[in-house]
Amino acid sequence: MDPDLGTTVPMDDLGNGNLKRSSSHGATISFHNIHYKVKERRGPLCKRTTVTKDILLDLNGVMKPGLNAILGATGSGKSSFLDVLAARKDPSEPAFLRRATSAHVHQPAGERPNMNIVLFLDEPTTGLDASTANSVLLLLKRMAANGRTIILSIHQPRYSIYRLFDSLTLLVGGQQVYHGPAQSTLQYFSAIGYTCEPHNNPADFFLDVINGDSSIQRFSKDFSEEVNSSRQAIERRLVEEYRSCTLYRETQQELQLIVQGKGSVPQRQSFITYNTSFCHQFSWVLHRTFRNLMLNPQTSFAQIAVTLFLALIVGAIFFGVGADQSGIQNRMGALFFITTNQCFSALSSAELFITERKLFIHEYISGYYRVSVYFLCKILSDILTLRTVPAIVFSLVAYFMIGFKAAPDSFFVFMLTVALVAYTATAMTMAISADQTVVAIANIFMTISFVFMMIFSGLLVNLPSIAGWLSWLKYFSIPRYGLTALLINEFNGLTFCDVNVTLPSGISCTGEQFLQNQGINSSTWGLWQNHMALMIMTLIFLTIAYLKLRFIKKFT
Numbered sequence: 001m002d003p004d005l006g007t008t009v010p011m012d013d014l015g016n017g018n019l020k021r022s023s024s025h026g027a028t029i030s031f032h033n034i035h036y037k038v039k040e041r042r043g044p045l046c047k048r049t050t051v052t053k054d055i056l057l058d059l060n061g062v063m064k065p066g067l068n069a070i071l072g073a074t075g076s077g078k079s080s081f082l083d084v085l086a087a088r089k090d091p092s093e094p095a096f097l098r099r100a101t102s103a104h105v106h107q108p109a110g111e112r113p114n115m116n117i118v119l120f121l122d123e124p125t126t127g128l129d130a131s132t133a134n135s136v137l138l139l140l141k142r143m144a145a146n147g148r149t150i151i152l153s154i155h156q157p158r159y160s161i162y163r164l165f166d167s168l169t170l171l172v173g174g175q176q177v178y179h180g181p182a183q184s185t186l187q188y189f190s191a192i193g194y195t196c197e198p199h200n201n202p203a204d205f206f207l208d209v210i211n212g213d214s215s216i217q218r219f220s221k222d223f224s225e226e227v228n229s230s231r232q233a234i235e236r237r238l239v240e241e242y243r244s245c246t247l248y249r250e251t252q253q254e255l256q257l258i259v260q261g262k263g264s265v266p267q268r269q270s271f272i273t274y275n276t277s278f279c280h281q282f283s284w285v286l287h288r289t290f291r292n293l294m295l296n297p298q299t300s301f302a303q304i305a306v307t308l309f310l311a312l313i314v315g316a317i318f319f320g321v322g323a324d325q326s327g328i329q330n331r332m333g334a335l336f337f338i339t340t341n342q343c344f345s346a347l348s349s350a351e352l353f354i355t356e357r358k359l360f361i362h363e364y365i366s367g368y369y370r371v372s373v374y375f376l377c378k379i380l381s382d383i384l385t386l387r388t389v390p391a392i393v394f395s396l397v398a399y400f401m402i403g404f405k406a407a408p409d410s411f412f413v414f415m416l417t418v419a420l421v422a423y424t425a426t427a428m429t430m431a432i433s434a435d436q437t438v439v440a441i442a443n444i445f446m447t448i449s450f451v452f453m454m455i456f457s458g459l460l461v462n463l464p465s466i467a468g469w470l471s472w473l474k475y476f477s478i479p480r481y482g483l484t485a486l487l488i489n490e491f492n493g494l495t496f497c498d499v500n501v502t503l504p505s506g507i508s509c510t511g512e513q514f515l516q517n518q519g520i521n522s523s524t525w526g527l528w529q530n531h532m533a534l535m536i537m538t539l540i541f542l543t544i545a546y547l548k549l550r551f552i553k554k555f556t
Contacts, residue, residue: 026065026147027116030258034059034084036077036174054174055080061179061251062258063151066166067137067144069182070153071203073210077174078153079122085151086120087365119143121152130158137161162203172210177238180247192241210238274367281369286377293385300385303348307390308397310341315401323496325507328514331490334402336459338394339421339482343450345390346425349382350433350442353549357437361552371550379430379542387426391419404490413489413527420534421482425450427541428478434548453477458484464519478537485530488522491515 036056041048056077063085072078083089121140125133137157141164144150154161165182178185186196189209196205212231242248274281293300318334321327353360360374395415404414428449433442455461457479463471474480491511508514515522521529 027149029063056174068151068167069165070169072171076171118149281373289377289381311394311397318402320403335486339479342421343425351439387422417485424534424538427538431541431544434545481530488527
């Protein structure tokens with residue numbers, strides 16, 4: 001798409017154009033050389049080719065304060081044109097709005113509008129009965145009379161609705177066949193050889209002309225044979241007639257004045273700008289996010305309830321681990337289950353960005369808030385309510401039921417490690433699901449990833465014995481870092497037998513010996529380097545998730 005949109009306020013010195021308006025004050029939308037194309041894949045699955053389809057072709061015009069209607073048959077490009085004007089289509093060069101000083105005339109401060117409102121409506125009467133549709137358009141007409149610029153697409157309005165329009169744009173095959181005052185449309189079509197019958201609805205008449213209806217008779221002898229021509233030929237002729245008429249030339253002159261005025265003012269930036277600060281947006285979006293959580297407490301309560309249930313189960317299974325050889329196996333199994341459980345519990349965050357995708361895209365392209373604001377609010381709400389609290393609850397229950405090391409510092413390191421594993425797994429889930437549209441697909445990717453990570457966690461296989469060409473995969477395993485940190489925290493300082501007794505080879509008598517057999521550095525740095533690795537991975541995954549949100553396709 002290659003649009004050039006402008007907004008002009010006010011427009012008293014634009015000249016005496018033919019576009020009628022309901023008010024002399026308000027926003028004027030000008031559009032220049034709009035082209036919109038889409039790529040389609042055609043053909044069988046094995047031999048598909050990509051073709052480009054033209055949706056809109058070289059549209060130019062001005063929409064002034066008043067009721068501006070876009071009329072056309074199904075598939076003529078009405079909705080696409082409206083989306084382009086409302087900046088809801090992905091431009092090849094970002095569309096921007098400018099104020100053209102060439103259209104400015106000095107006004108007393110009290111007469112200057114404080115706000116310029118443009119209302120875009122896509123077929124607002126669809127599905128309404130005749131009376132309700134008429135009431136809706138009467139309301140819009142009253143709004144337009146107060147200086148509002150209203151642009152709407154409509155398919156086949158009745159006459160009582162049609163007579164309310166100030167300007168009319170007729171589209172056929174994505175091209176303009178008329179753009180000007182609505183009340184002059186019949187006169188224009190009569191001038192080019194199409195005459196509406198006295199009691200015919202003008203809107204129906206225009207659609208009949210556009211569709212090449214054979215019941216429409218041409219009274220010009222030069223075009224007497226066109227009744228039997230193809231619809232494409234009629235469309236081409238209508239486009240040619242419009243581009244050769246006086247109305248089209250006047251519109252081009254008016255647009256030229258607007259273009260010339262652009263050089264006299266600094267051009268606006270071609271990206272979305274905001275009238276509110278980052279902190280203001282952050283406070284409101286964060287308040288809304290937590291309020292939504294409060295209005296739907298089942299989610300957070302269910303998460304805590306499931307966490308409590310699992311903590312009780314694992315605590316009952318490994319209850320009161322002993323200081324013997326079986327205690328080594330039980331501790332290893334309990335810690336492996338805890339890290340694995342934290343990873344798979346993070347799957348619930350896969351729907352964090354997917355369920356609100358449409359709402360986020362709509363609010364972002366409307367300039368409500370920055371991507372960073374939305375991202376930070378979602379991260380904070382998920383981490384505080386669904387990751388931190390469950391991690392604390394799980395640690396308080398499972399740690400003391402299992403009978404891990406009775407030391408305050410060991411307990412807090414345990415709780416910190418459990419929380420970090422949950423954060424990293426959640427960040428990875430967000431990074432994978434940020435650009436997905438289906439929760440089930442994101443869950444499949446996450447499950448496969450966590451299964452591979454479990455293999456390299458250090459329990460299912462002895463990591464030092466893995467072949468060198470595969471051993472590098474262990475550095476991407478979240479459970480490995482979590483399990484290693486928990487093992488160091490738990491086994492350091494423990495004794496599982498009498499150190500003075502000679503034991504068979506391969507039997508560990510102290511926690512340090514067991515860690516050494518597992519290829520784990522039991523030093524203080526060996527503990528905290530795992531925490532650092534988890535934090536670094538969390539930051540990397542969150543950065544990926546943010547970039548996916550930042551550059552996600554936000555237009556259709």
